[in-house]
Amino acid sequence: MSGERILVIEDEARIAQFIERGLIYEGYRVTVARDGKTGLAIARDNPPDLVILDWMLPGLDGLEVCKRLRAASDIPILMLTAKDDVQDRVIGLDAGADDYLVKPFSVDELLARIRALFRRSAPTSRPDVLRFADLTLDTGTHRAHRGERAIDLTAKEYELLELFMRNPRQVLTRDVIFDRVWDYDFGGESNIIEVYVRYLRQKTEDETESRLIHTVRGVGYVLREE
Numbered sequence: 001m002s003g004e005r006i007l008v009i010e011d012e013a014r015i016a017q018f019i020e021r022g023l024i025y026e027g028y029r030v031t032v033a034r035d036g037k038t039g040l041a042i043a044r045d046n047p048p049d050l051v052i053l054d055w056m057l058p059g060l061d062g063l064e065v066c067k068r069l070r071a072a073s074d075i076p077i078l079m080l081t082a083k084d085d086v087q088d089r090v091i092g093l094d095a096g097a098d099d100y101l102v103k104p105f106s107v108d109e110l111l112a113r114i115r116a117l118f119r120r121s122a123p124t125s126r127p128d129v130l131r132f133a134d135l136t137l138d139t140g141t142h143r144a145h146r147g148e149r150a151i152d153l154t155a156k157e158y159e160l161l162e163l164f165m166r167n168p169r170q171v172l173t174r175d176v177i178f179d180r181v182w183d184y185d186f187g188g189e190s191n192i193i194e195v196y197v198r199y200l201r202q203k204t205e206d207e208t209e210s211r212l213i214h215t216v217r218g219v220g221y222v223l224r225e226e
């Protein structure tokens with residue numbers, strides 16, 4: 001099966017070993033880096049298929065490593081953190097992480113997240129350009145345009161906007177959005193969807209442009225024209 005190569009950037013030997021054993025048992029090939037600088041060098045010289053990245057690292061912290069990895073490639077990044085706080089997660093997701101795992105975690109959960117990330121990053125159908133009103137979204141380059149105006153999106157913003165663009169004029173419930181964009185429940189109390197819808201609105205609606213992502217109070221959101 002798999003054989004995908006996973007780079008683990010984690011300074012704590014005990015945790016790195018725990019992860020490495022679980023991954024090898026599952027058939028992945030594993031490289032461990034004990035600090036961010038080494039991790040970045042390995043990722044540059046021999047790009048892995050996925051990176052597991054600890055937030056708290058000596059020297060360059062995980063957030064900075066994440067930004068630099070993301071600047072160089074679209075490789076799936078799973079961040080490990082002890083910070084079980086929505087705001088911290090948002091910062092990490094904004095830095096380009098694709099998913100999060102809060103320590104302590106089970107190896108089963110880790111493997112499930114990795115499988116989900118590989119599923120999502122697997123090449124799908126040919127890229128195309130989704131259109132709604134004057135908004136376009138290129139599924140190849142992951143760039144959006146409102147009219148002529150180019151819009152840069154983070155990985156999560158792209159996924160959320162793609163979900164809306166593929167389901168125009170349909171009300172998407174919070175549960176559906178969670179399942180499709182985050183793959184798992186953030187814990188029910190989370191305001192992560194609100195946060196990301198706000199980001200998307202800031203990027204896709206300037207003062208002169210009409211609202212496209214509308215709130216359906218108590219239910220979710222819908223992409224429609226006013």
Ligand code: CA
Binds near residue numbers: 012
């Ligand atoms: Ca650490």
